Amino acid sequence: xxxxxxxxxxxxxxxxxxxxxxxxxxxxxxxxxxxxxxxxxxxxxxxxxxxxxxxxxxxxxxxxxxxxxxxxxxxxxxxxxxxxxxxxxxxxxxxxxxxxxxxxxxxxxxxxxxxxxxxxxxxxxxxxxxxxxxxxxxxxxxxxxxxxxxxxxxxxxxxxxxxxxxxxxxxxxxxxxxxxxxxxxxxxxxxxxxxxxxxxxxxxxxxxxxxxxxxxxxxxxxxxxxxxxxxxxxxxxxxxxxxxxxxxxxxxxxxxxxxxxxxxxxxxxxxxxxxxxxxxxxxxxxxxxxxxxxxxxxxxxxxxxxxxxxxxxxxxxxxxxxxxxxxxxxxxxxxxxxxxxxxxxxxxxxxxxxxxxxxxxxxxxxxxxxxxxxxxxxxxxxxxxxxxxxxxxxxxxxxxxxxxxxxxxxxxxxxxxxxxxxxxxxxxxxxxxxxxxxxxxxxxxxxxxxxxxxxxxxxxxxxxxxxxxxxxxxxxxxxxxxxxxxxxxxxxxxxxxxxxxxxxxxxxxx
Amino acid sequence: xxxxxxxxxxxxxxxxxxxxxxxxxxxxxxxxxxxxxxxxxxxxxxxxxxxxxxxxxxxxxxxxxxxxxxxxxxxxxxxxxxxxxxxxxxxxxxxxxxxxxxxxxxxxxxxxxxxxxxxxxxxxxxxxxxxxxxxxxxxxxxxxxxxxxxxxxxxxxxxxxxxxxxxxxxxxxxxxxxxxxxxxxxxxxxxxxxxxxxxxxxxxxxxxxxxxxxxxxxxxxxxxxxxxxxxxxxxxxxxxxxxxxxxxxxxxxxxxxxxxxxxxxxxxxxxxxxxxxxxxxxxxxxxxxxxxxxxxxxxxxxxxxxxxxxxxxxxxxxxxxxxxxxxxxxxxxxxxxxxxxxxxxxxxxxxxxxxxxxxxxxxxxxxxxxxxxxxxxxxxxxxxxxxxxxxxxxxxxxxxxxxxxxxxxxxxxxxxxxxxxxxxxxxxxxxxxxxxxxxxxxxxxxxxxxxxxxxxxxxxxxxxxxxxxxxxxxxxxx
Numbered sequence: 001x002x003x004x005x006x007x008x009x010x011x012x013x014x015x016x017x018x019x020x021x022x023x024x025x026x027x028x029x030x031x032x033x034x035x036x037x038x039x040x041x042x043x044x045x046x047x048x049x050x051x052x053x054x055x056x057x058x059x060x061x062x063x064x065x066x067x068x069x070x071x072x073x074x075x076x077x078x079x080x081x082x083x084x085x086x087x088x089x090x091x092x093x094x095x096x097x098x099x100x101x102x103x104x105x106x107x108x109x110x111x112x113x114x115x116x117x118x119x120x121x122x123x124x125x126x127x128x129x130x131x132x133x134x135x136x137x138x139x140x141x142x143x144x145x146x147x148x149x150x151x152x153x154x155x156x157x158x159x160x161x162x163x164x165x166x167x168x169x170x171x172x173x174x175x176x177x178x179x180x181x182x183x184x185x186x187x188x189x190x191x192x193x194x195x196x197x198x199x200x201x202x203x204x205x206x207x208x209x210x211x212x213x214x215x216x217x218x219x220x221x222x223x224x225x226x227x228x229x230x231x232x233x234x235x236x237x238x239x240x241x242x243x244x245x246x247x248x249x250x251x252x253x254x255x256x257x258x259x260x261x262x263x264x265x266x267x268x269x270x271x272x273x274x275x276x277x278x279x280x281x282x283x284x285x286x287x288x289x290x291x292x293x294x295x296x297x298x299x300x301x302x303x304x305x306x307x308x309x310x311x312x313x314x315x316x317x318x319x320x321x322x323x324x325x326x327x328x329x330x331x332x333x334x335x336x337x338x339x340x341x342x343x344x345x346x347x348x349x350x351x352x353x354x355x356x357x358x359x360x361x362x363x364x365x366x367x368x369x370x371x372x373x374x375x376x377x378x379x380x381x382x383x384x385x386x387x388x389x390x391x392x393x394x395x396x397x398x399x400x401x402x403x404x405x406x407x408x409x410x411x412x413x414x415x416x417x418x419x420x421x422x423x424x425x426x427x428x429x430x431x432x433x434x435x436x437x438x439x440x441x442x443x444x445x446x447x448x449x450x451x452x453x454x455x456x457x458x459x460x461x462x463x464x465x466x467x468x469x470x471x472x473x474x475x476x477x478x479x480x481x482x483x484x485x486x487x488x489x490x491x492x493x494x495x496x497x498x499x500x501x502x503x504x505x506x507x508x509x510x
Numbered sequence: 511x512x513x514x515x516x517x518x519x520x521x522x523x524x525x526x527x528x529x530x531x532x533x534x535x536x537x538x539x540x541x542x543x544x545x546x547x548x549x550x551x552x553x554x555x556x557x558x559x560x561x562x563x564x565x566x567x568x569x570x571x572x573x574x575x576x577x578x579x580x581x582x583x584x585x586x587x588x589x590x591x592x593x594x595x596x597x598x599x600x601x602x603x604x605x606x607x608x609x610x611x612x613x614x615x616x617x618x619x620x621x622x623x624x625x626x627x628x629x630x631x632x633x634x635x636x637x638x639x640x641x642x643x644x645x646x647x648x649x650x651x652x653x654x655x656x657x658x659x660x661x662x663x664x665x666x667x668x669x670x671x672x673x674x675x676x677x678x679x680x681x682x683x684x685x686x687x688x689x690x691x692x693x694x695x696x697x698x699x700x701x702x703x704x705x706x707x708x709x710x711x712x713x714x715x716x717x718x719x720x721x722x723x724x725x726x727x728x729x730x731x732x733x734x735x736x737x738x739x740x741x742x743x744x745x746x747x748x749x750x751x752x753x754x755x756x757x758x759x760x761x762x763x764x765x766x767x768x769x770x771x772x773x774x775x776x777x778x779x780x781x782x783x784x785x786x787x788x789x790x791x792x793x794x795x796x797x798x799x800x801x802x803x804x805x806x807x808x809x810x811x812x813x814x815x816x817x818x819x820x821x822x823x824x825x826x827x828x829x830x831x832x833x834x835x836x837x838x839x840x841x842x843x844x845x846x847x848x849x850x851x852x853x854x855x856x857x858x859x860x861x862x863x864x865x866x867x868x869x870x871x872x873x874x875x876x877x878x879x880x881x882x883x884x885x886x887x888x889x890x891x892x893x894x895x896x897x898x899x900x901x902x903x904x905x906x907x908x909x910x911x912x913x914x915x916x917x918x919x920x921x922x923x924x925x926x927x928x929x930x931x932x933x934x935x936x937x938x939x940x941x942x943x944x945x946x947x948x949x950x951x952x953x954x955x956x957x958x959x960x961x962x963x964x965x966x967x968x969x970x971x972x973x974x975x976x977x978x979x980x981x982x983x984x985x986x987x988x
Contacts (some may be wrong), residue, residue: 049601149962164702164708164775164776164777166704166952167701167706167954169702169950170701171958172698172704173700175702177526181962182959183963183966183969184969190966191859191970194974231970234535234974429920431923436923445728447730447924449923450737451917451922452738452739453737459919459920500733500901501733
């Protein structure tokens, strides 16, 4: 910390009350117009000179009020003293003292201002507030010279405290209201589809009903006028799920989702962070209502974790089962099915089966690991092509949204490198990137990669890994599946992300 | 109530209109703004408005008792009493769990019986901020820099909703004169371009940059650093630097912009912190209101740099920074973060002193030297952020340890959008302020319809680029 710098200069403030402008629209004689114009120019000139001299009306008022108070304070032996420790005392004009009721009546009169600023009294210096609100015209550059602005370049050391600087342009409250109404109306019209989509997946209630009631017709108008095309294009380029006509096929509201409560600050010795809260500000803010909250599991109220996926997901389920066997806090339900995936729902309908498992087990969390069987055509689109990605992505999103709607958090585990079978590592990387992208779009879902954990030194497939000094087989010889040591390694690697993402202590023994 | 939500948009719309309608009637305006601020605060949990009320009453009473006391001893007594009351509240809500865990852990290590089960203590939002504001008011009265204001004015000062939740930490000398003369605010002289720049710029930083980088790389890597490559960890650390800056500065920018629309000027809180050439410079640019608060109410009362030896100054710096770290959160990693900054500042002082003693300037000003200073300062600050973000020391060391190996592993999380976000988050701080001033100038000259269209376009870009599934006015992540 450096010694305190010199006190700041008074900021250049605009005057509290604007000068009268020459009235417009009135036909006056040329002499009269010239006189009025000259007066206005003279006032502007005086103000520019006053600013150039380093003071303006507002600062002058402050200085005079403060000097008056300083004189009174000096008279009663209460003058400002510099603080202990070497800090320089602020100049009286630079930091006005706030006092009790300002004895400003006489001083304000002396400044040519009407009396005002008494608590409980009206201030006649301003016109009617309604008139002020409805005033829409404000040409600040015609009447107001801009206050000087300190131009700060990066790299110059910052100085002492200073209030936010003016831009030099001003608007009336009425104009601001008009601009705001126009802004929000236009934005609502252009983004109606996305807003309607958000409302449709929110918790049922009055707010949702009101939002849907308002947004449905707006979205219909927006689609009719093709206003939504720009936003839909942006959404599709960014990989968002809401596309053209995004208000079609709205998911049905799911009942019974409570508003998330603020997480308990203390959870059996852990010090979890509120979801999405960086540690910069530690005060707890309740997580948004769409993210399920997992309460700290107890032996009486155990956490059920559902594991689904293809055969690799099954392997992971074995690993989770092993580490949580006998755990009084966690139930593992393994429902992985080999040879399944999202590309071919006619073979195995994962959304339908997932819904059944959700209703059967009511899990607090779902672990998903699949994709190894998804390198097949979807509706004629070859795996990995843009058309295939556009068809595959919503299927991933659907599983996530199903879990979230059932109040379950999700851990989506990425695929590891492959060393055989029909699946290529390029395809694995592509589907992993889809899972990652959808994770970002669905708060409450956490993506945990397995690639680096199960890869060899050069990031490639390996059947063996050195664990605790010994070479251990972690993958099967088919180059795809996990061996018991591998699924144990992967399952243990999930524990910390689970605990951090869900703010719970799973009491897993090392 | 959180800023980028529909609730706040409706709330602020109502408050904006009533604020200006009631502006000529000071007393009514003050009662209204206090009521609105309590509604704002109660939106999270209505029980905490009592805490806010208690803190306000303590501030008002403490200021008056200090002011009315004649003897220095009595003044100091009432100052200490007020400090104890305010800090006691803060300590209870914020540090109970931290103290409990450490005492319990120490007893366990000594083989003694553990403490009974801990109580549930929920930390109220914003308590650190309004407590510090109240303390600065009483301190300034004690130092005779301020005279007590009417109780209604002080109540507005403490609970004014734009600064209530996350600052900036406004001083009485800055805000009370504005409150006292609130009826002289001119409803025709509202700085719309500056307010719009702050609010929409803050939204962009918060909703687009911060949300994206945290979900794209930071959260994933910090959750389990061992699963990621060294480049991913490195970019996650830089990404967190961008995230915390955009999060915090975005939020306070929105607060300052909202206050400006209501006719009040708050102090600046961030000034391109990642362009700092030293840690001393960094703390003149980062969370400036807290930094200056710590300087004026901790560092200087401890003696500042006026002690008999440099070691006294170093001690004062360390104490100040350790307390600053602890203010941010109840955890040893926060203390470590403060210690890192304290040690860095002490080292910087020592180096500058040595250079001056050798007849050299305190800092080289050559282009290369400046570039190196900025780069080195930024990396050191990022080192501190690792501890700030990590959930434990083991997590922090796991992150740092990962930087020493795994450089050859694939880095799927390091994507072009991630790189671009980091570049934008840091690069915009190097843009001269004249550019933003020019943009505000251009916006200010537009007709109202064009202003509305421009703002709608900016809002559309923000909501489109922000995390979908969660439109910024429905969902808020901070």
